[in-house]
Amino acid sequence: xxxxxxxxxxxxxxxxxxxxxxxxxxxxxxxxxxxxxxxxxxxxxxxxxxxxxxxxxxxxxxxxxxxxxxxxxxxxxxxxxxxxxxxxxxxxxxxxxxxxxxxxxxxxxxxxxxxxxxxxxxxxxxxxxxxxxxxxxxxxxxxxxxxxxxxxxxxxxxxxxxxxxxxxxxxxxxxxxxxxxxxxxxxxxxxxxxxxxxxxxxxxxxxxxxxxxxxxxxxxxxxxxxxxxxxxxxxxxxxxxxxxxxxxxxxxxxxxxxxxxxxxxxxxxxxxxxxxxxxxxxxxxxxxxxxxxxxxxxxxxxxxxxxxxxxxxxxxxxxxxxxxxxxxxxxxxxxxxxxxxxxxxxxxxxxxxxxxxxxxxxxxxxxxxxxxxxxxxxxxxxxxxxxxxxxxxxxxxxxxxxxxxxxxxxxxxxxxxxxxxxxxxxxxxxxxxxxxxxxxxxxxxxxxxxxxxxxxxxxxxxxxxxxxxxxxxxxxxxxxxxxxxxxxxxxxxxxxxxxxxx
Amino acid sequence: xxxxxxxxxxxxxxxxxxxxxxxxxxxxxxxxxxxxxxxxxxxxxxxxxxxxxxxxxxxxxxxxxxxxxxxxxxxxxxxxxxxxxxxxxxxxxxxxxxxxxxxxxxxxxxxxxxxxxxxxxxxxxxxxxxxxxxxxxxxxxxxxxxxxxxxxxxxxxxxxxxxxxxxxxxxxxxxxxxxxxxxxxxxxxxxxxxxxxxxxxxxxxxxxxxxxxxxxxxxxxxxxxxxxxxxxxxxxxxxxxxxxxxxxxxxxxxxxxx
Numbered sequence: 001x002x003x004x005x006x007x008x009x010x011x012x013x014x015x016x017x018x019x020x021x022x023x024x025x026x027x028x029x030x031x032x033x034x035x036x037x038x039x040x041x042x043x044x045x046x047x048x049x050x051x052x053x054x055x056x057x058x059x060x061x062x063x064x065x066x067x068x069x070x071x072x073x074x075x076x077x078x079x080x081x082x083x084x085x086x087x088x089x090x091x092x093x094x095x096x097x098x099x100x101x102x103x104x105x106x107x108x109x110x111x112x113x114x115x116x117x118x119x120x121x122x123x124x125x126x127x128x129x130x131x132x133x134x135x136x137x138x139x140x141x142x143x144x145x146x147x148x149x150x151x152x153x154x155x156x157x158x159x160x161x162x163x164x165x166x167x168x169x170x171x172x173x174x175x176x177x178x179x180x181x182x183x184x185x186x187x188x189x190x191x192x193x194x195x196x197x198x199x200x201x202x203x204x205x206x207x208x209x210x211x212x213x214x215x216x217x218x219x220x221x222x223x224x225x226x227x228x229x230x231x232x233x234x235x236x237x238x239x240x241x242x243x244x245x246x247x248x249x250x251x252x253x254x255x256x257x258x259x260x261x262x263x264x265x266x267x268x269x270x271x272x273x274x275x276x277x278x279x280x281x282x283x284x285x286x287x288x289x290x291x292x293x294x295x296x297x298x299x300x301x302x303x304x305x306x307x308x309x310x311x312x313x314x315x316x317x318x319x320x321x322x323x324x325x326x327x328x329x330x331x332x333x334x335x336x337x338x339x340x341x342x343x344x345x346x347x348x349x350x351x352x353x354x355x356x357x358x359x360x361x362x363x364x365x366x367x368x369x370x371x372x373x374x375x376x377x378x379x380x381x382x383x384x385x386x387x388x389x390x391x392x393x394x395x396x397x398x399x400x401x402x403x404x405x406x407x408x409x410x411x412x413x414x415x416x417x418x419x420x421x422x423x424x425x426x427x428x429x430x431x432x433x434x435x436x437x438x439x440x441x442x443x444x445x446x447x448x449x450x451x452x453x454x455x456x457x458x459x460x461x462x463x464x465x466x467x468x469x470x471x472x473x474x475x476x477x478x479x480x481x482x483x484x485x486x487x488x489x490x491x492x493x494x495x496x497x498x499x500x501x502x
Numbered sequence: 503x504x505x506x507x508x509x510x511x512x513x514x515x516x517x518x519x520x521x522x523x524x525x526x527x528x529x530x531x532x533x534x535x536x537x538x539x540x541x542x543x544x545x546x547x548x549x550x551x552x553x554x555x556x557x558x559x560x561x562x563x564x565x566x567x568x569x570x571x572x573x574x575x576x577x578x579x580x581x582x583x584x585x586x587x588x589x590x591x592x593x594x595x596x597x598x599x600x601x602x603x604x605x606x607x608x609x610x611x612x613x614x615x616x617x618x619x620x621x622x623x624x625x626x627x628x629x630x631x632x633x634x635x636x637x638x639x640x641x642x643x644x645x646x647x648x649x650x651x652x653x654x655x656x657x658x659x660x661x662x663x664x665x666x667x668x669x670x671x672x673x674x675x676x677x678x679x680x681x682x683x684x685x686x687x688x689x690x691x692x693x694x695x696x697x698x699x700x701x702x703x704x705x706x707x708x709x710x711x712x713x714x715x716x717x718x719x720x721x722x723x724x725x726x727x728x729x730x731x732x733x734x735x736x737x738x739x740x741x742x743x744x745x746x747x748x749x750x751x752x753x754x755x756x757x758x759x760x
Contacts, residue, residue, distance in 0.1 A: 085724050103653065115731070356704065357705075
């Protein structure tokens with residue numbers, strides 16, 4: 001079968017910036033994907049996946065500068081001679097950060113946007129938009145403003161945009177990480193049935209890819225280590241070494257003791273939320289939580305479909321949202337009582353999906369020193385702590401500018417800031433997107449090992465990752481917590497989540 | 503998070519064709535620049551306010567009023583001293599400070615400002631931005647210009663949501679040991695605001711090439727004529743709404759000019 005996407009001897013270098021060394025992102029990279037094939041390009045974060053996705057869609061070096069060598073062909077067409085807007089029917093892309101790609105204030109307008117700029121008549125746009133909505137099963141999002149959607153829902157929306165414009169080649173940059181397990185299966189099934197040519201660029205080998213994908217590339221940041229139709233033992237061992245896969249043996253032992261809705265009885269309850277009711281203005285979604293708690297030193301994993309209210313609950317626990325009813329009590333050194341939002345803010349480390357919200361200083365060193373100012377530590381000790389933290393979190397250098405560091409590096413910096421702040425509650429809200437398994441576990445282990453150990457709450461759709469770390473699993477649906485053990489729906493949803501791993 | 507101006511609803515104003523609403527918007531705005539008596543101004547203002555309560559609710563209509571209240575107060579305080587005509591109610595050192603003409607003019611200006619604010623607010627509250635742009639395109643606005651307006655409308659709340667997200671993230675950088683900043687400690691509050699605004703600015707600047715990339719991957723830049731994602735009612739379908747709107751216009755004209 002002829003290759004639909006063909007990359008020959010691709011090399012690329014970004015322009016040099018202060019604190020960021022000039023280096024080859026790719027050197028002599030060659031790969032090809034056949035027509036109708038779903039391929040996975042596995043590589044650790046910061047190894048150039050996003051750059052590759054944007055080279056294929058003619059966005060790089062057009063917007064970034066840099067030196068591009070080698071050739072990229074889509075269906076025999078030389079991409080280096082093309083403009084991105086002329087590739088609409090040939091190649092479509094879903095960006096890693098959906099916020100960067102959403103252009104309109106309405107779901108239907110977003111889906112029909114490419115068709116409108118392609119000059120289609122109203123009736124065709126309407127039919128194809130409705131068809132895409134129905135195919136991707138996002139009818140419940142119709143009429144909504146994308147700004148109100150969860151991270152996973154935004155990705156599904158962009159997926160529907162591609163379904164409407166219907167390009168031959170789909171480039172999906174870390175698209176599946178924040179989509180719930182049911183959604184992943186559905187979308188991969190869709191791609192398979194539509195016989196699309198797909199390149200999934202990811203830093204995590206999800207087990208579900210083995211079932212739906214027909215080609216696997218393993219890239220370690222320097223060279224293409226392996227290419228397989230079906231990943232064999234050697235491939236998986238290399239993936240493990242690159243940090244893009246987790247050892248399933250260790251995990252299965254842990255999974256067997258789940259659902260661990262029975263918590264560890266010895267740990268003290270650190271924070272407790274009771275009778276919580278919350279509703280966003282102009283939204284039909286409402287959160288209703290009768291009873292929720294986190295214990296010191298315990299890892300609680302919160303599962304649930306996209307839009308089920310996980311982040312809303314996390315924001316209430318951290319004092320970022322004030323509930324309409326109910327209260328949150330933090331056990332402050334043995335003095336439990338209703339806590340003010342400010343008190344909750346000061347005791348919580350919230351790892352946001354977007355690390356940029358937190359960064360504002362010109363260098364890594366200054367970002368780390370900022371939080372230490374209030375801890376009354378002398379300058380020499382401060383310097384030593386910062387150096388240790390830079391090394392522990394594998395940050396480029398003290399002088400590196402966060403604004404142009406990679407996404408993964410900025411996330412590690414965000415975690416390093418919290419590491420030095422030593423907070424009691426740690427909330428990790430789908431922060432694993434764009435991070436390797438190794439980076440994620442590094443962040444979590446470093447933050448868990450703080451003294452005293454924090455109460456950890458993880459929101460993630462990655463069961464391979466979450467199950468290996470969880471002491472307790474909770475599931476949310478429609479704004480409520482499902483009770484573990486006896487609840488059939490809880491078991492059903494847990495089974496769906498676990499099926500991917502087991 | 504205030505991410506868009508449109509408020510879901512099913513009132514007559516929500517359902518009215520955006521072209522007719524746009525006409526009403528221009529027509530009523532123009533009335534505030536016509537030399538009418540202050541009582542007529544406030545009559546029109548009352549009509550707009552009542553329409554707002556009917557379509558968006560009392561609390562919602564008060565939102566813009568609260569925001570512009572300080573400016574209204576300033577208008578009411580600063581306008582009278584510039585008018586010495588009419589009956590003098592208050593004089594300082596023999597210089598008229600508050601006169602009937604000054605009072606009349608300050609009510610005039612405040613009414614105009616309040617009226618225009620409410621008018622545009624209710625229009626945006628009851629009209630989806632896509633419908634508004636579609637109406638503008640009907641009246642001859644180019645595709646590129648309408649895209650620019652649409653993106654501006656999309657990005658103002660986007661920047662505002664970045665601001666809120668950044669504010670939240672910066673709250674998370676506090677510890678129990680961090681000093682509490684009193685609301686009167688302006689230098690500290692300014693420094694805090696500066697750090698938040700720096701993060702927002704970095705992200706806003708970084709989003710510019712990303713926005714350009716997103717636009718090009720979605721076909722912006724092509725030479726073909728763009729299509730239409732939404733369809734407006736034909737003039738035939740609009741007949742009913744036009745006929746029902748006419749008496750309203752007539753009543754307002756009669757009220758204003760007779």
